[in-house]
Amino acid sequence: MRRSSSSSKKKPAQSKTVDSVTTSTTDLFRSASSKSSTKEMDRIDHLFSQYANKSSNLIDPEGIEELCSNLEVSHTDIRILMLAWKMKAEKQGYFTQEEWKRGLKALRADTINKLKKALPELEKEVRRQSNFADFYAYAFRYCLTEEKQKSIDIETICQLLDIVMGSTFRAQVDYFVEYLKIQNDYKVINMDQWMGFYRFCNEISFPDMADYNPELAWPLVLDNFVEWIREKQA
Known part of the structure; x- marks a missing residue:
């Protein structure tokens, strides 16, 4: 022991x-x-x-x-x-x-x-899909040059779209930029409209857009954009 x-x-x-x-x-x-x-x-x-x-x-x-x-x-x-x-x-x-x-x-x-x-x-x-939506939203916020600014002018938006989304959604960006430059209803784009275009690119088949439903709370600018394309294609 x-x-x-x-x-x-x-x-x-x-x-x-x-x-x-x-x-x-x-x-x-x-x-x-x-x-x-x-x-x-x-x-x-x-x-x-x-x-x-x-x-x-x-x-x-x-x-x-x-x-x-x-x-x-x-x-x-x-x-x-x-x-x-x-x-x-x-x-x-x-x-x-x-x-x-x-x-x-x-x-x-x-x-x-x-x-x-x-x-x-x-x-x-x-x-990566898990990061890109955050980056896309950040790109808009980063371009707000004043503290209380909520929207960005059309010319800047067109340039930003080309830089951020052009390589991934070339056709959608080209059409949207063309539409924004010729329309007279909008002088600026806000965050809701900006994010709406991101959703449009990811969810809507292009160029036929058969699955686009204006009743699903899309920003009005996109309703007008889709209508413009359909008239262009008719």
Whole structure:
């Protein structure tokens, strides 16, 4: 019995040693990970300072233009809008330091080369069905230039539609843009109408539109649009 008692006393000591080694290893890993993360954020901050306006501490339109040049993309490239979405940028043409850090940390991009390589993956992420509706709605909000603004002028809407939806729903966008440019009933488009067109593209067969039912609470602009197309096709 004494041997058993003696043996049982040794086990906790061994267990404590193992626990001590495990804890020490975990602490070292956490410390290394923390240092790596800190260095990454320092590089992201340094990158921000290269494009930021020194007086406002914001990346302004001029800084974004320089950024686009270094990324070798046009400022009208949809991936720049996707980058703004990833940052959750609130004001069109401007990135705050917090927005910049949020976006680049999520993309694991602390250099221009890494950011350039991250853009194709970002585009794949945005184009997933689970994300695209959110991005589409964000694109509209991002183009509201004033605090209480609720709608966007037709010319801007046509450009935005081409950038955001043109590659996916080319025919629908071309027809809708043509209609918006010749009609006289609407000078602006609101969020409800904007999201209605997204629903139209995803739910209505085109170009026959046999499944379009004006009784299903579509925005009036789309009722008029469908009627215009049908007259055009007659």
